[in-house]
Amino acid sequence: MAEKRSKLLSENNGEYEDALEFVVNDIIDDVTLGLCFEVHRSSKLGTLFLGDTDPQSKLEHAMVDRAGVDVFGNPPAKKQLECICPNCHRNLAASRFAPHLEKCMGMGRNSSRIASRRSQKVLKDRLTGDGMKHDSGDSEDDYNDADWSLYADKRVKRLKKEKRSNSPRRHKNSRLKNGSGYSTGEMYGEVGVKQERADTPDSIGGYEFMTLEEKKTLLMSTCGVISGHTKKMCTRSHKCPQHSDDQRRHVRQFLLGTGVGGEDDDHVDIDTYVDGDSQSLRESLQWEAASNASSPTDSTSTNNSNSGSKRKHGKKSSKKRKNQKGHSHHTSSMGSQPLGMFDLMD
Amino acid sequence: MRATINSKLVETGERERLKELLRTRLVECGWRDQLKQHCKALVPDTVKKELLQRIRTFLAQQS
Numbered sequence: 413m414a415e416k417r418s419k420l421l422s423e424n425n426g427e428y429e430d431a432l433e434f435v436v437n438d439i440i441d442d443v444t445l446g447l448c449f450e451v452h453r454s455s456k457l458g459t460l461f462l463g464d465t466d467p468q469s470k471l472e473h474a475m476v477d478r479a480g481v482d483v484f485g486n487p488p489a490k491k492q493l494e495c496i497c498p499n500c501h502r503n504l505a506a507s508r509f510a511p512h513l514e515k516c517m518g519m520g521r522n523s524s525r526i527a528s529r530r531s532q533k534v535l536k537d538r539l540t541g542d543g544m545k546h547d548s549g550d551s552e553d554d555y556n557d558a559d560w561s562l563y564a565d566k567r568v569k570r571l572k573k574e575k576r577s578n579s580p581r582r583h584k585n586s587r588l589k590n591g592s593g594y595s596t597g598e599m600y601g602e603v604g605v606k607q608e609r610a611d612t613p614d615s616i617g618g619y620e621f622m623t624l625e626e627k628k629t630l631l632m633s634t635c636g637v638i639s640g641h642t643k644k645m646c647t648r649s650h651k652c653p654q655h656s657d658d659q660r661r662h663v664r665q666f667l668l669g670t671g672v673g674g675e676d677d678d679h680v681d682i683d684t685y686v687d688g689d690s691q692s693l694r695e696s697l698q699w700e701a702a703s704n705a706s707s708p709t710d711s712t713s714t715n716n717s718n719s720g721s722k723r724k725h726g727k728k729s730s731k732k733r734k735n736q737k738g739h740s741h742h743t744s745s746m747g748s749q750p751l752g753m754f755d756l757m758d
Numbered sequence: 759m760r761a762t763i764n765s766k767l768v769e770t771g772e773r774e775r776l777k778e779l780l781r782t783r784l785v786e787c788g789w790r791d792q793l794k795q796h797c798k799a800l801v802p803d804t805v806k807k808e809l810l811q812r813i814r815t816f817l818a819q820q821s
Contacts, residue, residue: 431760435767443780447790451797458809460798 627667637663 454460476485493506499516514520518527630636635646637655645663646655767773784790 427759431763434760435763438764439773439776439780442777443784446781447793451794455801 624668631664631667635660636667638666 451460476483478485481487494503495506495509496502497504497509497512497516499513502512504512511520515523515526518524630645635648635650635652635655637646637652637659638644639646646652648654650660764773767776
């Protein structure tokens, strides 16, 4: 090897060439020495023969290159990654780990909501005492509606108001429960009045303390349906989706006097129809008519029941009253009343 | 003369570069693997046998 090199270089003459030749050799020696060191070290460590495998094991462990199977020949199977929660030391699936940790440590949005709901419920239960035994599950809905409260507790109401949220979940809950939980029997109990609204009476008390004027004002402008569990009037508009027109009519009858009568036509007693209330009743019924006219998409059953009650009044009341009411009905309810009603009134 | 060339090479760092170049070239042409196998072959049989023995006894102790 060295001769070949010197033969190549000997084409050019002189000491210069010798020197160059020497340098080349030197570098090559260095590299060779380096390799020797590596081999010697690997033999000392015992790694020298590691790469040698017999042909049999080579076949066994050959790399797999088929489709649908990984390098070892295993079909793709995702094993469940388990982890242990550092808080509660439970074995959890990795996909469920993050939401569990939120709840476990109490730091996510949802978990703080649940915690505040629970504490509010505890507060509320303490306040209600033994007087009202509505199920505690519904009390959470109180905080969802924009309600007229019959309860006097300012402090608690302010706290609750801050924590109230309008998430769709809450609306769904209250929508489900309000439709079915409405009951007149429970409306009066220990009741107070919420302070945030400008036109509510300041005193603690029930609806009795609200003057007729105020009641009428409320009922004319708001839905007013009293929630069965909270005894509060709904402050939404007349078209609030949580309450039906039937409920609104019911609450107006209830608040403005019992003289309007029950559901069946046969038992209407004219003597109980108090004169003082006629104006307010007419107004509330005007509201009904107005809402009927403006929302023709209401269900036919609602329309029928409304017209039924009007028909009843038209039949049984005195001529003067009937005419008055007939006229008012005529003018305001042109659009949606069935023709039969007009016949009866004449 | 030799010394000056050598020192010149080292100063500029050219020597190191040449070395690296040589290493890559030798690996490419397979010289390195050849040399390794040659070395392994040079290890006499007796030495290999002794090594195997040692390892076997060690494993027996472990398990």
